[in-house]
Amino acid sequence: MTDPVLGSRSRRRLLTAVGAGTAVGLAGCLGGDDDDSDAADDEQDDSADIEYIDHPGDGPIEFESSHGCGVCGMGVVDYSERNAQVAHESGDGMTFCSSGCLVAYLVAPDHFDGPDSEIAGVWTTDFDTGDLIDAEEAYFALEHDERRADDPMGVDPRVYAEEELALEYVDQYDDLNEDDVITYDEIDEDVADIYRGSRLP
Structure with a gap:
């Protein structure tokens, strides 16, 4: 059943944002060199x-x-x-x-x-x-x-x-x-x- 307040497109945007936030948080927790962080930032900038x-x-x-x-x-x-x-x-x-x-x-x-x-x-x-x-x-x-x-x-x-x-x-x-x-x-x-x-x- 579609939530009248949170439609399917809004849900998709929310899930995308939550997923991206989780990935960024995990990347920060796991550490890594600056080159890896820059590459992840570049990949995120390329996505829509x-x-x-x-x-x-x-x-x-x-x-x-x-x-x-x-x-x-x-x-x-x-x-x-x-x-x-x-x-x-x-x-x-x-x-x-x-x-x-x-x-x-x-x-x-x-x-x-x-x-x-x-x-x-x-x-x-x-x-x-x-x-x-x-x-x-x-x-x-x-x-x-x-x-x-x-x-x-x-x-x-x-x-x-x-x-x-x-x-x-x-x-x-x-x-x-x-x-x-x-x-x-x-x-x-x-x-x-x-x-x-x-x-x-």
């Missing part, structure tokens, strides 16, 4: 409040500096070569810093406080062109090796509009093959677990 955005669902919208990732909270405009977005039938949307956070949200939107509404559209950044493309028509190359990745959250799937480019990506590496290229409909908990397992329920 996680909340719904207005999204008509008829095509991708432009990312704004106020948009935060619906999974990790990082600001999305800093990751223009990785970011993604989802529109729900309710007119609410969520943005993501990366394709890895997107796949986590897709398999567990309720866990990430997504709206109680069906997904109407999904867009993610093409790793070849840098353009936002329809994720439901895209090909996901399932990169597993963080040593090859320069991704904001560890490692992300490489997304391409063209299957040929996704296959070319996996062909570069001995530990990947054509089975590591999947479509949107094949995204499941096992795929999401590769990228954001620690954030899933």
